[in-house]
Amino acid sequence: MDTSHEPVHRETARRDAHPILRLVQRRVASGVLTLFLVSVVIFVATEILPGNAAEAILGRNDTSPRRLHALELQLHLNRPAVGQYWTWLSGLFTGHLGRSLLNHQPVWSLVEPRLVDSAALVLVAGVIGSLLGVALGAAAALDGKLDHASSVIALAVTSLPEFVVAVGLIILLSTTIWHVLPAVSLLPPDTYPWNSPQLLILPSATLVIVIVPYTMRMMRASMIEALGSDYVEMARLKGVPERRIVLVHALPNAIAPTIQVIGLGFLYLAGGIVVVEYVFNFPGIGQELVYAVNGRDIPVIQFVVVILAAFYVFVNILADVVALLATPRRRIAR
Numbered sequence: 001m002d003t004s005h006e007p008v009h010r011e012t013a014r015r016d017a018h019p020i021l022r023l024v025q026r027r028v029a030s031g032v033l034t035l036f037l038v039s040v041v042i043f044v045a046t047e048i049l050p051g052n053a054a055e056a057i058l059g060r061n062d063t064s065p066r067r068l069h070a071l072e073l074q075l076h077l078n079r080p081a082v083g084q085y086w087t088w089l090s091g092l093f094t095g096h097l098g099r100s101l102l103n104h105q106p107v108w109s110l111v112e113p114r115l116v117d118s119a120a121l122v123l124v125a126g127v128i129g130s131l132l133g134v135a136l137g138a139a140a141a142l143d144g145k146l147d148h149a150s151s152v153i154a155l156a157v158t159s160l161p162e163f164v165v166a167v168g169l170i171i172l173l174s175t176t177i178w179h180v181l182p183a184v185s186l187l188p189p190d191t192y193p194w195n196s197p198q199l200l201i202l203p204s205a206t207l208v209i210v211i212v213p214y215t216m217r218m219m220r221a222s223m224i225e226a227l228g229s230d231y232v233e234m235a236r237l238k239g240v241p242e243r244r245i246v247l248v249h250a251l252p253n254a255i256a257p258t259i260q261v262i263g264l265g266f267l268y269l270a271g272g273i274v275v276v277e278y279v280f281n282f283p284g285i286g287q288e289l290v291y292a293v294n295g296r297d298i299p300v301i302q303f304v305v306v307i308l309a310a311f312y313v314f315v316n317i318l319a320d321v322v323a324l325l326a327t328p329r330r331r332i333a334r
Contacts, residue, residue, distance in 0.1 A: 020325070031314075035309055084298075101295075111288060114283055116192060118273055118284035118285040122269045124200060124204045129208040132216075134215060137223060142246065150220075166202070166203075166206045166279040186282070186283065214268075215261050222255075222257045223251070226253045260323055262319070267315055289304045
């Protein structure tokens with residue numbers, strides 16, 4: 001059987017593959033490499049932190065060398081760093097994530113409820129912030145007075161860090177001016193955010209306020225560009241109603257560039273929840289990361305950071321695919 005043309009056929013098939021499939025293949029390959037590098041970096045970073053989990057457990061007033069050494073043996077901190085890393089990395093693929101060095105609970109059972117809480121917070125804030133940013137950006141492109149006012153407000157909001165926005169909302173709605181919402185979002189044990197939705201309002205509002213200006217400004221710029229395009233001008237010359245021009249012709253074409261910014265907004269939320277959860281005492285993955293760093297709880301730190309890195313990779317891939325689907329001339333296989 002003649003196999004001389006097989007390499008040519010394979011190369012042709014690779015070139016003829018659907019652009020979305022090619023994109024996903026490239027992004028998944030680079031994502032796996034990224035996650036591996038992140039795991040190495042975070043392990044090295046936790047190893048060079050001053051002190052260890054044994055010192056954090058015993059405290060500063062009870063760190064006699066004998067007790068410290070005994071606890072290090074009990075927590076397996078005396079093993080070589082390479083051996084500890086390999087045990088943890090192999091545990092990721094077998095489901096054995098180890099136990100917390102501070103309370104000896106399985107890492108997954110400790111992180112899983114907090115992961116669900118943070119996912120709910122990010123989803124609520126991300127969806128509301130994206131829809132609000134797209135709507136405000138489109139409205140600003142159509143109304144000059146609204147454009148000027150929203151641009152000034154957006155510039156002011158983008159200069160404020162998350163904790164300033166959070167404290168301002170607490171003063172406004174919880175403590176000094178009005179007393180309509182709880183100042184902290186401490187969920188009862190064994191409950192989830194949807195069981196107490198009022199506790200999500202202030203943390204979600206903080207994150208929404210932070211991400212809306214970026215989406216709004218991008219949508220405004222894309223909408224202005226779309227409204228000034230040739231196909232919109234042609235539609236106006238044909239007598240197409242302005243409302244149909246905005247909704248059918250301009251808006252769909254302005255959405256594609258905005259999708260990338262929406263994806264970046266979700267990535268920003270993954271980092272922003274650390275501060276917001278700490279301010280509102282919300283029992284999420286960000287708060288758990290702060291506790292783990294303070295206690296030198298290396299297995300928990302590594303798993304949380306890898307989860308956040310995996311979220312970054314997934315959202316990047318999803319944003320690229322959705323942006324490609326929203327651009328008809330790019331999603332067609334050639």
